[in-house]
Amino acid sequence: MSTKEERERIELLQGTLDLLILRTLLFGPAHGHAIAKAIEANSDDVLQVEQGSLYPALHRLIKRRWISFEEGPSENNRRAKFYRLTPGGRKQLSVETNKWDTLARAIARILRPAKQESRS
Amino acid sequence: MTGRKRLLDNLDADIRDHIARETQDNIARGMSPQEARFAALRKFGNITQTKEATRSIWISVCLDQLFQDLRFAIRTLRKSPGFTAVAILTLALGIGANSAIFSIVNAVLFHPLPYKDASSIVWITDHLPRNPQPIVFDAEYFNFTRRVHTLDDIAAYSPAGELTLIGAGDPVRVSAGRVTRTFFNVLGVNMSLGRAFNADEDRPNGTRAAILSDSLWRNRFGSDPNIVGKPIALDGAMEGNGFTIVGVLPRGFEFPDTSRTDLILPFELNDRPIQPGHTIRFVRLIGRLRPGVSIAATASELDAVNTALHASVPGGYARMMVGSRIEVMTLHDHLVGSSRRPLLLIFGSVILVLLIACANVASLQLARAVVRRREIAIRGVLGAGRWRVVRQLLTESALLGVIGGAAGIALAICFANLARRVGPASLPHLANAHVEWRVALFTLAVSFGAGILFGCAPVFAAFRAAPATSLKSGAPQAGADRFSRNLQQLLTVAELAIALILFVGAGLLTRTFVKLNSVPLGFDPQNTLTAEISMPMREYPTDRQQHAFAEELLDRVRAIPGVTSAGSGSVLPTQGILMSSAVNIEGQPEVDPTDPMHSASMNANVFLMTQGYFPTLRIPLLQGRFLDRRDAPGAPLCVNVNEAFAHHFFPNGDALGQRLSFAGQKWWTIVGVVGNTREAIATEPAPAIFTTDQQGSELHHALVIRTQGDPLRIVAPLRSVLAQMDSDIPLYGVQTMEEMLASNVAPQKFNALLLILFAGVALILAAIGTYGVIAYTVGQRTPEIGIRMALGAMRSDVQRMILRQGAWMAIAGIILGVSASLALTRLMRTLLYGVTSTDAFSFSLAAFALLIVALLACAIPARRATRVDPLAALRHE
Numbered sequence: 003m004s005t006k007e008e009r010e011r012i013e014l015l016q017g018t019l020d021l022l023i024l025r026t027l028l029f030g031p032a033h034g035h036a037i038a039k040a041i042e043a044n045s046d047d048v049l050q051v052e053q054g055s056l057y058p059a060l061h062r063l064i065k066r067r068w069i070s071f072e073e074g075p076s077e078n079n080r081r082a083k084f085y086r087l088t089p090g091g092r093k094q095l096s097v098e099t100n101k102w103d104t105l106a107r108a109i110a111r112i113l114r115p116a117k118q119e120s121r122s
Numbered sequence: 123m124t125g126r127k128r129l130l131d132n133l134d135a136d137i138r139d140h141i142a143r144e145t146q147d148n149i150a151r152g153m154s155p156q157e158a159r160f161a162a163l164r165k166f167g168n169i170t171q172t173k174e175a176t177r178s179i180w181i182s183v184c185l186d187q188l189f190q191d192l193r194f195a196i197r198t199l200r201k202s203p204g205f206t207a208v209a210i211l212t213l214a215l216g217i218g219a220n221s222a223i224f225s226i227v228n229a230v231l232f233h234p235l236p237y238k239d240a241s242s243i244v245w246i247t248d249h250l251p252r253n254p255q256p257i258v259f260d261a262e263y264f265n266f267t268r269r270v271h272t273l274d275d276i277a278a279y280s281p282a283g284e285l286t287l288i289g290a291g292d293p294v295r296v297s298a299g300r301v302t303r304t305f306f307n308v309l310g311v312n313m314s315l316g317r318a319f320n321a322d323e324d325r326p327n328g329t330r331a332a333i334l335s336d337s338l339w340r341n342r343f344g345s346d347p348n349i350v351g352k353p354i355a356l357d358g359a360m361e362g363n364g365f366t367i368v369g370v371l372p373r374g375f376e377f378p379d380t381s382r383t384d385l386i387l388p389f390e391l392n393d394r395p396i397q398p399g400h401t402i403r404f405v406r407l408i409g410r411l412r413p414g415v416s417i418a419a420t421a422s423e424l425d426a427v428n429t430a431l432h433a434s435v436p437g438g439y440a441r442m443m444v445g446s447r448i449e450v451m452t453l454h455d456h457l458v459g460s461s462r463r464p465l466l467l468i469f470g471s472v473i474l475v476l477l478i479a480c481a482n483v484a485s486l487q488l489a490r491a492v493v494r495r496r497e498i499a500i501r502g503v504l505g506a507g508r509w510r511v512v513r514q515l516l517t518e519s520a521l522l523g524v525i526g527g528a529a530g531i532a533l534a535i536c537f538a539n540l541a542r543r544v545g546p547a548s549l550p551h552l553a554n555a556h557v558e559w560r561v562a563l564f565t566l567a568v569s570f571g572a573g574i575l576f577g578c579a580p581v582f583a584a585f586r587a588a589p590a591t592s593l594k595s596g597a598p599q600a601g602a603d604r605f606s607r608n609l610q611q612l613l614t615v616a617e618l619a620i621a622l623i624l625f626v627g628a629g630l631l632t633r634t635f636v637k638l639n640s641v642p643l644g645f646d647p648q649n650t651l652t653a654e655i656s657m658p659m660r661e662y663p664t665d666r667q668q669h670a671f672a673e674e675l676l677d678r679v680r681a682i683p684g685v686t687s688a689g690s691g692s693v694l695p696t697q698g699i700l701m702s703s704a705v706n707i708e709g710q711p712e713v714d715p716t717d718p719m720h721s722a723s724m725n726a727n728v729f730l731m732t733q734g735y736f737p738t739l740r741i742p743l744l745q746g747r748f749l750d751r752r753d754a755p756g757a758p759l760c761v762n763v764n765e766a767f768a769h770h771f772f773p774n775g776d777a778l779g780q781r782l783s784f785a786g787q788k789w790w791t792i793v794g795v796v797g798n799t800r801e802a803i804a805t806e807p808a809p810a811i812f813t814t815d816q817q818g819s820e821l822h823h824a825l826v827i828r829t830q831g832d833p834l835r836i837v838a839p840l841r842s843v844l845a846q847m848d849s850d851i852p853l854y855g856v857q858t859m860e861e862m863l864a865s866n867v868a869p870q871k872f873n874a875l876l877l878i879l880f881a882g883v884a885l886i887l888a889a890i891g892t893y894g895v896i897a898y899t900v901g902q903r904t905p906e907i908g909i910r911m912a913l914g915a916m917r918s919d920v921q922r923m924i925l926r927q928g929a930w931m932a933i934a935g936i937i938l939g940v941s942a943s944l945a946l947t948r949l950m951r952t953l954l955y956g957v958t959s960t961d962a963f964s965f966s967l968a969a970f971a972l973l974i975v976a977l978l979a980c981a982i983p984a985r986r987a988t989r990v991d992p993l994a995a996l997r998h999e
Contacts, residue, residue, distance in 0.1 A: 035143040055165035056169065057172050057175075058176045061176050065180070071129065083132065083139075
């Protein structure tokens, strides 16, 4: 794979990774490992993400104040850092989801015009 | 943002936990613990990269915010160019002066001495109660070498005298210091070539050896690497003139007490007990402290040893040495001693100016902050944290400070260059005063710190106002306003007080300089050239030959076109004395050499001269006649005396015809009384005897030549006349009489100019401060003024109201300043001449000037206040 494609892949993944994290946290606070597992599980293992890239994404989201964090005991009473969606993050999630949907529909229309015609 | 720090600190732990959990899951999936961990690590990816990527997210946050703050600060400053320019100028002046002075003080006061372990080197001297100058005798030195234990080594030296170097090119004057052979041991200095003196050379009639300075070796001997062992011919030394070079000093060597030494010769002191009739030589002492010994311990040991010696000397000398007290100080303290006070004075002034500058900018900032209160309140309401707003304000102030500091450094470099060029030569090491990187750093730190400091003022003002009321347009909030207004007024009063202090100081120093410049000289310095010559002993060994040469030279000089008269003397007026002696008057009780009190009152200075000296200098003849050609060696012994002598020794006015003797058995007749001149600008004329015949040496002459028109035009003809007579005799010290007098008072002139500069700057800054406060007040009180005018107040009433406010600030400043000055000027007393430290004229002038300046500064805002349109002002409400 050429570096340019790699880079494009990384950029795409940054924005989408942020979105996925936000979505995962919609159901409630979770720690880093749990978020990683949730993303994999909910995508039927299609999305294989280097778990390390999760952390820069989490910190980016914290910086933008879309998520917050707190220390707390985990399920087996170990210390863990829990991340939680903020109101701003919640709003951002709906905005981004809409954008994503619009984008997906637009691409679908271009790729499968026949389907559209048949529908209409 | 502290959460961020916590976040980053825990990042390592978070990652570890993550991997631990994944490992657990892998084990649950059936892997072995090792496999599980390995799989977890692989799935995580590059840990280092992750950490770096995460950390870099936050760095860009800081930088982003900083850039945002900076951009905003620049924009805000650009929007009010007047304020920005004034603030930067104010800071540049304050900080620039500060840095320049710091450099000078650094170079002069803290200059490290080029000796090994210079802090262990001490300078030793002996205070005698009857002698104004501390002195040490050679016998005392030898006694110390034998009996003192607290010093590792002790050496004697004598500051440089002048000799003529001949035999290699043109004859040239060189300065030569004399030292004992332990001298270089004490200083810890090694020769770059050759060696120091040995015992064979440093004894009476020892082998004649000389050590060259590095610059003489380079300039005169072409850096000859084989110079050691070569001969060198020096005229004017008592020992005759052939010397052998035994060593060359290292570069950068400094001889104590003198700015320039070209050569070093052995002292050749005679180690023998004090006997009446022996010549005593005066020496200066340095020593190296034994490790662990304190200065006090050395001083008491030296004192005890010295006193024991005094007890064993013959009666007359012992009486003279009664009450002697040894003083020991570090060599460094001795060398900078006399410059310390004026430098500290200057340093103090600079701190004051810096304070004014900071106060000014703080005041300006306060005014702006209150105006910007709305903007700050809005930002607060829109969600900017308090800390964010504060940080933005501080960034602005810090930026202002740094720009001011940079401008200040540029100013400091110019100022340091100027000081190097016009500063007095008496300030040691002034030539090394550069604005070095340490000073630049200090300046930037000061400006940054000052920026933060006076940035606090507007922050206070901004946050004393509750946002809600700030957002209301119109009537400014009384509380916050009064606070900042009071603070501003307080600052301005302080500035005015400081400006007054500096003004008073400048006034005192200026009056000192003026007084020094206008002392009655007793002679006419205009259109007169001076130059010095020195004859070599081997060619002119007798008095008659020396006298004849001088007279012939002067005759030839008088023949030069443009010369109206010429003469010579041993020492010129205001340039010190050659010799001082007890005088016996015929018919009056003889002076007892063992009674120091009596002999001090019967003392007179003795000057050698040729005929022509008095007429050339236009010193008046009061009685009798001048000495002239008749009074050559062989003629009856006659002298002239000055008026001070006549009054002191012959209060009845009958000096003419009386006979006196000094320094020997001959009797001289007084044939004339002449007007007074001084040995130094600041001392009153002392009794003096003038003679044309001196037993001993007429080798050195200071010529005085009066010309029509510019004296410097005859320098070239003068040189050629001298060269025609004897090409081995150098002409040196060529300058006009007026130049000579000017250099006498150069240090006082420098001090005065410097303080005038500071006072001027302080006055300008205080005026700006006053203007700012009054203008701001007028702005705030516009509605009130409108009401007053609507209710019938005249324009002149309004004007008077504003001016009154300025006047009371000025008066408060004057009172504060005068009280402070009365206390502070006492510290300057040693620098003053002819004025007291509480000189009423200087104080009144300063107070008056301050009042005028303050009122002028209020004039413009006062005028603006009268132009307020009452209707518009009320509507604005």
